[in-house]
Structures are given as structure tokens and as C-alpha cells.
Amino acid sequence: MGEREYDASSHAPPAEVEEMELVHPRTFLGKYIWSQDAKVIAVQYALTATAIGLVALVLSLLMRLQLGFPNSLALIDPGSYLQYVTMHGMIMVVYLLTAIFLGGFGNYLIPLMCGARDMAFPYLNMLSYWVYLASVLILVAGFFVGGGSSGAGWTLYPPQSITPGTPGADAGIILMLVSLAVFIIGFTMGGLNYVVTVLQGRARGMTLMRLPLTVWGIFMATVMALLAFPALLVAVLMMLLDRLLGTSFFMPEMLSMGEGGEHRGGSPLLFQHLFWFFGHPEVYIVALPAFGIVSDLIAVHARKNIFGYRMMVWAIIIIGALSFVVWAHHMYVSGMSPYFGFLFATTTLVIAVPTAIKVYNWVLTLWRGNIHLTLPMLFAIGFLFTFVNGGLSGLFLGNVTVDVPLSDTYFVVGHFHMVMAVAPVLVIFGAIYHWYPKVTGRLLDTTLGKIHFWMTFLGTYAIYYPMHFMGLQGVPRRYYAYGETAFVSDSVQSLNAFITIAAFVVALAQLLFLYNLAWSYFRGREAGPNPWRATTLEWQTPHTPPRHGNFGEELPVVYRWPYDYSVPGVKADFIPQNVPPEAVEREAPVGRGGGS
Amino acid sequence: MVETTRGPTLEPGLRGLVTDLASDQRAFKNVPWSKAMMWLFLLSDIFIFACFLVGYMQVRITTTVAWPNASDVFALELGGRHVPLLLIAIMTFILISSSGTMALAVKFGYEQRRLATGGLLILTALLGASFVGMQAFEWTKLIGEGVRPWSNPWGAEQFGAAFFLITGFHGTHVSIGVLFLIIMAVKVMRGSLAAGHPGFLTRRRGRYEMVETLGLYWHFVDLVWVFIFAFFYLW
Numbered sequence: 001m002g003e004r005e006y007d008a009s010s011h012a013p014p015a016e017v018e019e020m021e022l023v024h025p026r027t028f029l030g031k032y033i034w035s036q037d038a039k040v041i042a043v044q045y046a047l048t049a050t051a052i053g054l055v056a057l058v059l060s061l062l063m064r065l066q067l068g069f070p071n072s073l074a075l076i077d078p079g080s081y082l083q084y085v086t087m088h089g090m091i092m093v094v095y096l097l098t099a100i101f102l103g104g105f106g107n108y109l110i111p112l113m114c115g116a117r118d119m120a121f122p123y124l125n126m127l128s129y130w131v132y133l134a135s136v137l138i139l140v141a142g143f144f145v146g147g148g149s150s151g152a153g154w155t156l157y158p159p160q161s162i163t164p165g166t167p168g169a170d171a172g173i174i175l176m177l178v179s180l181a182v183f184i185i186g187f188t189m190g191g192l193n194y195v196v197t198v199l200q201g202r203a204r205g206m207t208l209m210r211l212p213l214t215v216w217g218i219f220m221a222t223v224m225a226l227l228a229f230p231a232l233l234v235a236v237l238m239m240l241l242d243r244l245l246g247t248s249f250f251m252p253e254m255l256s257m258g259e260g261g262e263h264r265g266g267s268p269l270l271f272q273h274l275f276w277f278f279g280h281p282e283v284y285i286v287a288l289p290a291f292g293i294v295s296d297l298i299a300v301h302a303r304k305n306i307f308g309y310r311m312m313v314w315a316i317i318i319i320g321a322l323s324f325v326v327w328a329h330h331m332y333v334s335g336m337s338p339y340f341g342f343l344f345a346t347t348t349l350v351i352a353v354p355t356a357i358k359v360y361n362w363v364l365t366l367w368r369g370n371i372h373l374t375l376p377m378l379f380a381i382g383f384l385f386t387f388v389n390g391g392l393s394g395l396f397l398g399n400v401t402v403d404v405p406l407s408d409t410y411f412v413v414g415h416f417h418m419v420m421a422v423a424p425v426l427v428i429f430g431a432i433y434h435w436y437p438k439v440t441g442r443l444l445d446t447t448l449g450k451i452h453f454w455m456t457f458l459g460t461y462a463i464y465y466p467m468h469f470m471g472l473q474g475v476p477r478r479y480y481a482y483g484e485t486a487f488v489s490d491s492v493q494s495l496n497a498f499i500t501i502a503a504f505v506v507a508l509a510q511l512l513f514l515y516n517l518a519w520s521y522f523r524g525r526e527a528g529p530n531p532w533r534a535t536t537l538e539w540q541t542p543h544t545p546p547r548h549g550n551f552g553e554e555l556p557v558v559y560r561w562p563y564d565y566s567v568p569g570v571k572a573d574f575i576p577q578n579v580p581p582e583a584v585e586r587e588a589p590v591g592r593g594g595g596s
Numbered sequence: 597m598v599e600t601t602r603g604p605t606l607e608p609g610l611r612g613l614v615t616d617l618a619s620d621q622r623a624f625k626n627v628p629w630s631k632a633m634m635w636l637f638l639l640s641d642i643f644i645f646a647c648f649l650v651g652y653m654q655v656r657i658t659t660t661v662a663w664p665n666a667s668d669v670f671a672l673e674l675g676g677r678h679v680p681l682l683l684i685a686i687m688t689f690i691l692i693s694s695s696g697t698m699a700l701a702v703k704f705g706y707e708q709r710r711l712a713t714g715g716l717l718i719l720t721a722l723l724g725a726s727f728v729g730m731q732a733f734e735w736t737k738l739i740g741e742g743v744r745p746w747s748n749p750w751g752a753e754q755f756g757a758a759f760f761l762i763t764g765f766h767g768t769h770v771s772i773g774v775l776f777l778i779i780m781a782v783k784v785m786r787g788s789l790a791a792g793h794p795g796f797l798t799r800r801r802g803r804y805e806m807v808e809t810l811g812l813y814w815h816f817v818d819l820v821w822v823f824i825f826a827f828f829y830l831w
Contacts, residue, residue, distance in 0.1 A: 013620045013621070015621075016620070016621045016622055016625070017621050017622060021799075021800075021801070023799050120629045120633065121629070121633065121798070121800075123797060123798040123799070123800075124798070188637070188640060191640075192633045192636055192637055193633075195636055196629050196632045196633045196636065199622070199623040199624065199632060200621075200622045200623065200624065200627065200629055200632050201621075201622075201629065202620075202621050202622070203621070204620065204621060205620060205621075206620070206621065207618050207619055207620050208617065208618035208619075208623065209618050226636065226639065226640040226643075227639070227640060227643050229640075230640055230641075230643035230644040230646075230647055231643065231647045233644060233647075234644060234647035234648055234651060235647075237761065237765075238651065238761070241745060241757060241761060245745045245746060245757075246745075246746040247745045247746050247753070247754075247756075247757035247761075248746070248753055248754060248757065249651065249655055249754065249757060249758075262746065264660070264661075264753065265655075265658075265659040265660045265661055265752060265753065265754060266655065266659075266754070267654055267655055267658045267659075269658075270651055270654045270655065270658075273654075274647060274651065277647075
């Protein structure tokens with residue numbers, strides 16, 4: 001086991017999993033629209049998520065415009081500003097990041113990396129995408145109904161979110177809640193597929209401890225999502241009833257215009273607990289696939305085996321488990337027992353241990369590696385910096401006493417954008433640069449990519465670093481305008497203008513990226529089957545891009561773990577997972593005696 | 597099913613368990629994909645019901661008004677006498693019995709006895725449908741007495757909200773189960789499972805394992821009812 005696993009067994013175990021019967025489509029519609037092929041579904045997921053993500057990006061620019069140059073655009077009033085905040089947050093976290101990591105990369109990579117023909121349940125997988133699309137359309141419909149979309153903040157805290165007077169309390173909130181419920185149903189269909197495929201549908205010789213860390217990350221994130229989304233579903237259903245039928249799950253008795261409302265005796269805190277029981281695992285649902293993917297990017301582009309593979313796997317599992325017992329650190333100022341806060345501060349800080357293990361292992365993988373500064377590698381290194389920076393500010397927020405003054409300030413905005421927005425998005429970009437050649441058969445343009453990287457990487461630091469200082473001054477988040485206050489210094493306004501300009505530069509870089517995607521699809525350099533000389537199974541397919549069924553006539557047989565790079569005494573600097581030990585060309589045993 | 601080869605000896609303890617789960621191709625040997633998927637779905641569903649019940653307990657604890665007394669609310673007048681929990685006892689008995697007929701259907705399914713399997717599936721569906729029917733009767737009675745999701749005559753209004761939401765969610769589960777029991781019974785009777793005919797939508801070949809997978813769902817729905825029964829009617 002461990003590093004030496006590659007010569008552990010030379011025989012191929014007999015097949016346990018039966019061959020799948022695939023439904024081969026004949027028509028254009030069957031191939032590209034109602035497709036049951038996980039690879040097509042993956043692209044559908046990724047394109048839809050990107051499209052809705054661009055909407056959220058535009059919303060963030062509108063917010064920045066208002067903050068940097070107040071009242072410069074007449075269409076942004078206080079109500080619509082809150083709607084932008086809400087929709088931006090919800091879209092980015094759920095409809096973009098969750099969907100693209102699990103639905104996009106999960107669908108594409110799990111069957112290919114596990115050596116399977118397709119997902120275990122292709123029909124359910126197809127439904128999953130169409131239900132997801134429906135949820136996106138319902139969400140978007142919120143922009144066009146009377147009163148507009150919800151403006152309650154992405155956390156949708158009651159009583160605010162369904163009380164008349166809040167933007168979108170008429171119809172927007174209903175559409176938001178329905179859309180979330182539909183999303184959860186669609187995700188469950190996909191999630192069952194991903195987990196069953198990883199657990200029960202691997203190729204011969206592919207033990208769990210030979211899975212690439214990408215699959216481990218996506219697998220664990222899916223398991224967590226299947227257990228965390230139920231809490232959100234329950235919260236959503238209860239809030240829908242509160243809004244539509246006038247029940248009082250979350251709604252206390254309130255006076256409005258001197259009159260009592262229809263609600264009495266509900267518990268707003270219950271919603272916060274349910275929401276964050278989903279919401280905190282959600283952070284790691286986004287982070288774990290990023291952890292997994294970045295491990296593979298670093299190993300491939302540094303031509304070195306990942307350091308401490310088993311510990312990396314265990315860290316993923318432990319982070320996944322711990323993330324279910326930290327949720328109330330989002331609620332330090334909600335009015336909880338201080339003992340509760342103490343408990344959750346402890347678990348929150350404990351989660352830093354497996355996370356630190358992962359960071360050290362990434363750094364040690366790079367250590368004395370043969371680092372190629374390719375685009376995926378640049379983004380992977382960018383992720384390391386950003387994630388560590390964002391993680392460090394998390395230490396402040398995890399402690400109750402330090403969090404209380406910082407809560408609801410720009411410090412929080414800076415922290416979670418660094419750790420949960422920029423860091424995973426950098427990995428998404430790195431992963432797209434890495435796997436685009438497999439999906440399309442062509443490489444993305446390197447010059448454009450480098451400009452994209454530096455503009456994005458430096459730009460996001462220009463955006464989010466100053467926010468920490470603003471937060472330390474006590475500048476509250478989600479405010480439309482600040483007016484005259486005793487504690488916000490005048491320089492905050494110039495800082496805000498600077499951040500806004502940086503935000504527009506970063507957005508421009510994304511246009512460049514989209515152009516690169518489109519241009520390279522037609523004009524990019526031919527990639528060949530394995531441009532990065534990687535070991536994992538998706539690069540060993542007989543066709544590029546892989547056809548329906550992935551591996552042609554014969555499924556691959558796996559003889560080794562996925563990190564056989566620069567193996568001492570072997571001629572090639574990498575050995576694909578499906579190369580049997582006797583086929584490995586070894587160097588003549590002269591010169592350097594022994595080695596390690 | 598292809599025969600599995602498993603190492604003759606496993607290391608004892610946690611290490612052996614981990615090695616076993618992490619072994620070649622499949623983590624759970626001889627478990628078909630559909631069964632693994634159903635277990636996973638049920639795990640997720642458990643979290644839904646757990647959140648429902650915990651939410652119910654929390655609103656019941658934090659509400660400012662007294663909670664209605666279960667043995668008064670859920671009682672039937674029978675021959676002038678006040679019998680608490682009579683209807684619910686019958687409903688629970690019926691649902692638990694349907695688990696028994698389901699288990700028998702699975703057994704006869706693996707023995708390839710078409711008529712026995714199909715008949716027991718129909719019987720299970722009938723028991724399930726009568727459960728839903730009695731639930732509808734109970735809802736009608738409570739609504740007639742003035743219970744609404746937003747108010748009731750006896751106390752905390754969260755009573756009606758939690759009751760209709762949770763029993764409604766469970767009743768939906770039972771109804772979906774009844775629907776699939778009928779579909780499965782038709783498939784069994786027609787011999788689609790024995791012949792391995794592809795399904796109408798998914799094009800997956802029929803097998804008798806499908807009966808067991810459906811059985812897992814049905815037993816789960818029954819088990820959840822025990823918890824709802826305990827927390828709603830006995831507390």
C-alpha cells in the first residue's frame with residue numbers, strides 16, 4: 001500500500017461488474033440534447049452553470065458600481081441592490097459552484113477516471129440535468145415577476161425574507177424557494193449516480209485507494225450534499241408554508257403598522273439552524289472537489305507523485321465528517337448559549353488540522369518537483385495562495401470573541417470570497433485548462449490563458465484584500481450606501497472605488513477566457529490523446545474526445561495508483577494506470593546505485 | 597451475477613473493514629447498483645425526516661402557547677365512549693403488516709413464483725392504500741373539528757402546521773410506494789422480470805432484484821411511521 005503500491009500486484013483481478021448495456025442514440029436530439037451519456041450531460045451542466053454564473057457576475061458588477069461610484073446608475077435603488085446581493089450569492093454558491101463541480105466535473109470525470117462505461121443510471125442522470133435546468137429557469141423567472149426577485153440576502157433569514165416590505169416578498173421569494181426545492185430533487189438524482197458509480201462500478205484493479213484524488217473529492221462532496229441538502233429542503237418547505245398558508249414555523253408574532261400579523265409563536269432560529277446545517281457542509285461541498293482536482297493538477301504538472309496519498313484521502317473524509325458539526329459558527333451573533341458557541345468554535349478550529357495536512361502535502365508535492373508552469377499549474381499555485389490566505393482570516397472568524405465585532409462586516413465578505421469563491425473558481429479555471437483538450441481535442445491558447453490568469457489572480461487580491469481592512473474599521477456588509485458615520489473614514493470611499501475598478505478588470509479577464517474557449521474550440525492546437533502525459537484513465541481512451549462508452553471494446557485494467565510520475569529506474573517519466581508491470585520499460589541498472 | 601473472489605482472510609478490526617470496503621471494483625460485494633442506490637437514497641431521506649421531526653420538536657418546545665393534548669385530539673367516539681388512539685393503532689398495525697407481506701413478496705420473487713409474488717405485491721399495495729385512506733379520514737375529521745395549518749381550537753397553531761406537513765410528507769411517500777407496488781405487480785404478473793424485458797423509460801432490463809429494492813423503500817416508509825407515531829401521538 002501507499003507509495004509502493006504500483007508493484008503490489010501484477011495480476012488482473014477477474015471482472016465482478018457486468019458490462020453495461022448502453023442506449024446508443026441515433027438522432028441528433030438523442031446525442032446532444034436528450035443524451036444519456038455522462039460526458040454530454042457534463043457539458044450541458046457546465047454550460048448552464050456558466051451561463052447563470054455570468055448573470056451573477058453582472059449582478060456583482062452592478063453592486064460594485066453602486067458602492068464605488070454611488071448613485072451613478074439610476075436603475076440601482078436600495079431595493080434592487082438587496083436583490084442583487086441575494087441573487088448573486090445564491091446563484092454563485094448553489095447554481096454555479098455546486099452544479100459545475102458535481103454536475104459538470106463529476107459527470108465528466110467519474111466514469112472516465114473510474115474506468116466505467118457511463119454512470120450507473122444514465123436515464124436518471126439525464127433527468128438530473130433537465131430538472132437542474134428547470135430550477136435555473138424558475139430562479140431566473142424571479143427577475144421578471146412583479147416585485148422582482150427576493151432581496152432577503154442569500155441566507156433568506158426569516159422573518160425578514162417573507163415579511164411585506166422586503167423586496168421580492170410577494171413572488172420572488174416563492175420562486176426562489178421552489179427553485180431550491182427543484183434543484184435539490186435534481187441534484188439527488190445526479191448525486192445517487194455519482195456515489196453508486198464510484199462505489200460499485202469501477203474498472204478491474206481499481207481499488208478505492210487507487211482512485212485519483214479528484215474522484216475522492218467529488219465523491220465525498222456528493223455524499224455530503226446528499227446528507228446536507230435535506231436540511232435545506234425541509235427549511236424551504238416550511239418557509240413556503242409560512243409564506244403561502246400563513247403557518248408559523250419560523251415566524252414569530254410581529255406588529256406591523258400597529259396591527260398584529262397572522263403569525264405567532266414560530267422560531268426564526270430554527271431556520272438558521274436548518275439553513276446552516278446545509279450551509280456549512282455546502283462550503284466543503286464546493287471545497288472538496290477543488291481540493292481533489294488541485295491535487296491532481298499539482299501532481300501531473302510537477303511530474304511527482306502526490307505526497308501522502310493515504311493521508312490526503314483520510315483528510316478528505318475527516319473534513320467531510322467534521323463539516324457537519326460546525327454549522328453554528330455562522331450564528332455566534334444570533335443569540336445562542338455561549339457554551340454552544342464554545343463547542344462550535346472548538347470543532348471549527350479542529351477542522352483546520354486535516355485542512356493543514358492537505359496544504360502541507362500540496363507544498364511537499366511541489367517541493368523539488370519538476371514544476372512546469374503550465375496554465376493548470378499556475379491556477380493550482382494561485383489556489384494554494386488564495387486558500388491559505390482565506391483560511392487564515394477564517395481563524396479570526398472561528399473564535400467567538402473575535403468574531404462578534406467582525407460579524408456582518410466586510411471582513412466576512414473578504415474572508416469567504418477568498419476561501420470559497422476565488423479559491424474554488426481558480427481551481428475550476430485550472431481544471432478547464434487541464435481537461436479542455438480531452439473534452440474538445442484542442443488545447444486552449446496559452447498567451448490568452450496567461451493574461452487571464454494574471455488579471456484574475458492579481459485582480460481578485462485587489463478586490464478582496466482591502467475588504468479586510470474595511471471590515472476591521474467596522475464597515476457593515478450588504479449596505480446600499482453608508483452616508484455619514486462616525487467610524488467609517490473617508491478613505492473607505494476611495495478604497496471602494498479602487499475595488500470597483502479592479503472588479504471590472506477581473507470581469508474583463510473572464511470575457512477573454514470565454515473568447516479563448518470559443519476560439520480554441522475551432523482554431524486551437526490539436527491536443528492528441530494525452531497532452532499532459534498524465535497517468536489517469538481518462539487520458540488513455542482510444543478516442544479523443546472519448547466516444548459513448550468511453551473505452552472502446554475493452555474496459556481498461558488497472559495495475560497501479562494514479563501517481564506514478566518520475567518513478568526511479570523507469571524510462572518514461574510517467575506510467576499510466578493501465579500499464580501492467582511487465583510492460584514497463586526499465587533503465588539499465590548502471591550509474592546511480594540504489595536510489596531510494 | 598458474476599462470482600466474487602474475496603481474500604480468504606481479512607485483517608481483524610477497523611483496518612480489515614477499511615481494506616474490505618476499499619477493495620477491487622465494488623465496495624459492497626454482490627450488491628446490485630439499484631440496491632446500493634436505494635440505500636443511499638434512503639440515507640438521504642432519513643435526513644429529511646430527521647430534520648422534519650427535529651424541527652417539529654423545536655417549534656413544540658419554543659412555542660408560547662400550550663400544545664394540544666394528543667390523547668384528546670386523536671380520539672374516536674365509539675358507541676358514546678371516548679377511545680384515544682384507536683384509529684392510529686389500526687393504521688400502524690396495517691402498515692406494519694404490509695411490511696410482512698412485502699417481505700414475503702421478496703422471498704417468493706427470488707423463488708421466481710410469479711403468482712405468489714404478484715399477489716403479495718397487490719396485497720401490500722392494498723394495505724398501503726387503506727393506510728392512506730384512513731389518513732385521509734383522520735385529516736377530514738381534524739379539519740372538520742377546525743384544525744388548520746395556521747390555527748386550531750386547542751392551542752399552539754404549530755400543531756396543525758407540523759401535523760399536516762409531516763404526515764402529509766409521509767403519506768406522499770406511502771402513495772408513491774403504492775403506485776410503484778402496482779407497477780411492479782403488473783411487471784411480475786406479465787413476466788417482464790423473469791424475461792428481463794427493458795423498462796419503459798429507463799430501458800434497464802427487469803430483474804427480480806427490483807422487488808427487493810422496492811421492498812427496501814417500503815420497509816423504510818414503515819419504519820419512519822413508527823417514529824412519527826411516537827413523536828406525534830404518544831408525546
